Amino acid sequence: MRWLRRNLVGIVAIAVLVYLFIPIAVIMVLSFNKPAGKYNLKFDEFSLEAWANLCGVPGVCSSFVTSIQIGIVSTIVATLLGTMIAFALVRYRFRGRSTTNLLIFLPMATPEVVMGASLLALFLNLRFPLGQITVIIAHIMFIISFVVVTVKARLQGMDPRLEEAARDLYANPRAVFRYVTFPLVLPGILGAALLGFSLSFDDFIISFFNAGTLVTFPIYIWGAAQRGIPVQVNALATIVFLVALVIVLTAQYVNHRKRRALDNPTPIAADAALPRS
Amino acid sequence: MVAVVPTSGVSGAPAPVAQRSSRTGYLLLFPGIAWLAVFFAIPFVTLFLTSLQQPVPGKSGRYMFGLQFSNYSDALAEYWPLFLRSFLYAGIATLLALAIAYPLAYFIAFRAGRWRSLMLVLVIAPSFASFLLRTYAWKTILSDEGFITSTLNALHLLPEGRILNTGIAVVAGLTYNFLPFMILPLYAALEKIDPRLIEAAGDLYASPITAFRKVTWPLSLPGVVAGTLLTFIPAMGDYINAALLGSTGNRMIGNAIQINFIQFRDYPTASALSFVLMAGILVLVFTYIRRAGTEDLV
Numbered sequence: 001m002r003w004l005r006r007n008l009v010g011i012v013a014i015a016v017l018v019y020l021f022i023p024i025a026v027i028m029v030l031s032f033n034k035p036a037g038k039y040n041l042k043f044d045e046f047s048l049e050a051w052a053n054l055c056g057v058p059g060v061c062s063s064f065v066t067s068i069q070i071g072i073v074s075t076i077v078a079t080l081l082g083t084m085i086a087f088a089l090v091r092y093r094f095r096g097r098s099t100t101n102l103l104i105f106l107p108m109a110t111p112e113v114v115m116g117a118s119l120l121a122l123f124l125n126l127r128f129p130l131g132q133i134t135v136i137i138a139h140i141m142f143i144i145s146f147v148v149v150t151v152k153a154r155l156q157g158m159d160p161r162l163e164e165a166a167r168d169l170y171a172n173p174r175a176v177f178r179y180v181t182f183p184l185v186l187p188g189i190l191g192a193a194l195l196g197f198s199l200s201f202d203d204f205i206i207s208f209f210n211a212g213t214l215v216t217f218p219i220y221i222w223g224a225a226q227r228g229i230p231v232q233v234n235a236l237a238t239i240v241f242l243v244a245l246v247i248v249l250t251a252q253y254v255n256h257r258k259r260r261a262l263d264n265p266t267p268i269a270a271d272a273a274l275p276r277s
Numbered sequence: 278m279v280a281v282v283p284t285s286g287v288s289g290a291p292a293p294v295a296q297r298s299s300r301t302g303y304l305l306l307f308p309g310i311a312w313l314a315v316f317f318a319i320p321f322v323t324l325f326l327t328s329l330q331q332p333v334p335g336k337s338g339r340y341m342f343g344l345q346f347s348n349y350s351d352a353l354a355e356y357w358p359l360f361l362r363s364f365l366y367a368g369i370a371t372l373l374a375l376a377i378a379y380p381l382a383y384f385i386a387f388r389a390g391r392w393r394s395l396m397l398v399l400v401i402a403p404s405f406a407s408f409l410l411r412t413y414a415w416k417t418i419l420s421d422e423g424f425i426t427s428t429l430n431a432l433h434l435l436p437e438g439r440i441l442n443t444g445i446a447v448v449a450g451l452t453y454n455f456l457p458f459m460i461l462p463l464y465a466a467l468e469k470i471d472p473r474l475i476e477a478a479g480d481l482y483a484s485p486i487t488a489f490r491k492v493t494w495p496l497s498l499p500g501v502v503a504g505t506l507l508t509f510i511p512a513m514g515d516y517i518n519a520a521l522l523g524s525t526g527n528r529m530i531g532n533a534i535q536i537n538f539i540q541f542r543d544y545p546t547a548s549a550l551s552f553v554l555m556a557g558i559l560v561l562v563f564t565y566i567r568r569a570g571t572e573d574l575v
Binding site: 009010012013017019021022023024026027030081084085087088091092094103104105106107108109110111113114117120121124125137138140141144145204209217218221222225233234237238240241249252255256 | 299301302303305306308310312313314317318319320321323327377378380383384385388394395396398399400401402404405406407408409410411412413414415416417418420453456457506507510511513514515516517521531535538539544547548551554555558562
């Protein structure tokens with residue numbers, strides 16, 4: 001009883017983590033299913049058919065590729081624009097700071113349906129044709145804010161004395177940026193890009209409003225939900241999930257190793273590892 | 278015990294790095310901010326104008342500039358129950374998410390030790406699997422023959438005898454889908470609390486419950502408020518859960534906006550509904566900003 005009371009929080013915490021993964025398990029298990037009816041909702045018979053023939057259903061792979069293309073283009077542009085904003089916010093003084101903060105925050109606080117609808121209203125009024133371009137424009141718009149937040153946190157968490165030291169050693173501003181600032185911020189930028197890609201790849205609502213006849217992977221799933229989602233979709237989603245998980249865990253591991261190196265510093269790196277006063 | 282209070286470098290205020298005021302700052306800001314202005318801010322103006330449009334006489338389905346404020350009263354007269362239902366579903370889901378997220382966030386912040394970063398990865402990992410498929414998976418989990426439904430039915434706990442295609446399923450889906458948005462801000466707030474404050478309460482003979490009520494909970498309030506906003510807002514506007522897990526009697530305001538915009542092509546009604554939804558959310562956001570300022574937003 002005493003043991004239970006002491007570990008209650010831990011037990012609940014583990015239970016919540018398990019709860020978070022229940023639907024993931026369902027998606028994975030159903031990727032090995034051979035559904036009896038048209039809906040892949042109940043496990044009927046084990047089959048590797050979907051895995052052996054990932055593109056076996058027309059439209060699945062082309063929508064998947066479309067989503068990857070849109071994700072790559074939107075992520076590159078949004079990461080660039082967002083990183084620049086983050087540098088401006090942390091390193092420069094300018095007028096209209098609170099308006100800027102608000103303009104960056106609001107896209108994260110606006111329901112997707114409102115953003116999708118208002119952007120569609122703009123494109124309709126301009127008679128701008130809907131398609132890949134409009135979806136990419138929309139994705140860049142909603143990813144920028146997440147990039148700003150991620151990179152800004154990294155910049156603020158950086159030890160300013162590392163750059164000061166470089167300046168003391170007569171590095172010119174360009175060298176300071178290239179050899180000190182940029183390498184230190186890079187993990188934050190890469191993390192932001194990964195987040196941006198996953199947001200873009202998984203976005204349904206905003207894309208659906210602005211896609212016209214273009215079919216992204218989530219739009220394909222939405223359409224298929226009415227007539228039965230092909231098992232291939234589960235297999236592809238499983239692959240995406242595992243690839244993303246491996247990338248994040250590897251990044252964590254590398255980060256962990258670096259920290260360990262900083263915690264047991266060689267004499268020369270000792271100063272850099274001191275906590276900030 | 279160590280005398281130095283550990284301070285995290287990631288506090289809200291701008292870092293004390295030499296802040297330069299020059300053209301470079303504006304040049305760095307300009308492209309991104311312009312993008313947001315053109316494709317986020319200006320669309321709200323067009324949305325507002327669209328919400329006031331009137332039909333072109335003689336041509337059904339075509340609209341032109343107008344000042345039809347009656348679009349708003351018509352839309353609200355028809356759809357106010359959906360606003361109410363969205364508020365209710367999103368509200369219940371947010372409270373449930375808070376109750377579920379708090380123990381996990383607390384555990385990660387205070388007890389997880391070296392497992393901390395791994396557990397944080399596990400919190401966001403489910404988001405790597407498609408949102409639509411995860412929601413669809415709840416159809417399997419909550420199905421009429423499923424374990425959960427039959428257990429609850431055996432206990433006579435389900436008024437409608439089923440979960441799927443009822444409001445319960447929609448709320449369950451919303452709670453699940455937006456849970457990470459509750460866990461992460463809660464964790465961020467709890468992690469900043471100096472554990473010695475809680476120890477001190479214990480040393481002064483506060484029971485664990487009193488210590489939680491008087492120390493931990495008040496100090497975690499910024500996270501509770503942020504998490505509530507970040508969960509409630511997307512849940513309020515969501516229509517995927519209602520569409521996949523509910524029946525026609527469980528439609529939310531997002532469903533009405535989507536159907537009017539994309540199927541009926543009744544742009545003025547859809548725009549008026551979006552605008553009312555956004556106005557309600559802006560009230561929430563500004564109430565929050567008046568208390569906390571804008572610097573901690575981003």
